[in-house]
Amino acid sequence: MAKIKVPNLEASTFKGWTFVLVAGVVLALLALLDRGTFGATATGSTGCVMTVAAAQLNVRPTPGTESAPVDTLKQGDQVDAQRVVTNGFRQLAGTGRWALDQSLVPRAGSSC
Template structure:
């Protein structure tokens, strides 16, 4: 049977570009979660959490269908939202994120 060898962690492991790239990737994911950049992850920080009721709904950069979608939410996903509704689109947390309001429903306890 083949053995798997795990390298020892040494001080040199945490030097150079490898460490910079790994640390950068981890910090990027944390920043995206903090600002609502990852779809379907609600934090409740806006006080308004919406659940997607349609099978799929496009995230748009403006409250309309003129521009191509910038993301997608699936049925059951929860997302932080604002109380702003324009042209039938609800503004989500974060910059340039709008979803058709008829595809969403507030979660229990939300102030939407």
């Protein structure tokens, strides 16, 4: 069985600008992941980009509250949406994605 060799870490490894740069990159990536930037970024493919105004917004498979949420968006997330609003719910890009319209605000320049 092959052994995994771990390099010997010395105190000098964690000094200076190299450490500051590496720590900054790691923290920035963690912040992006925690913020949800990788999961809720609009592409503008529908011409209508909406920004979530509520602290938390449930995405449902139908335009109503009868079904359980399929996704949750956070305040500030931007999503592609359709111009279709039914029962107060706006259809989002993709199949079976509806969110409460009053919790969404069109991004400047969008055609919603």
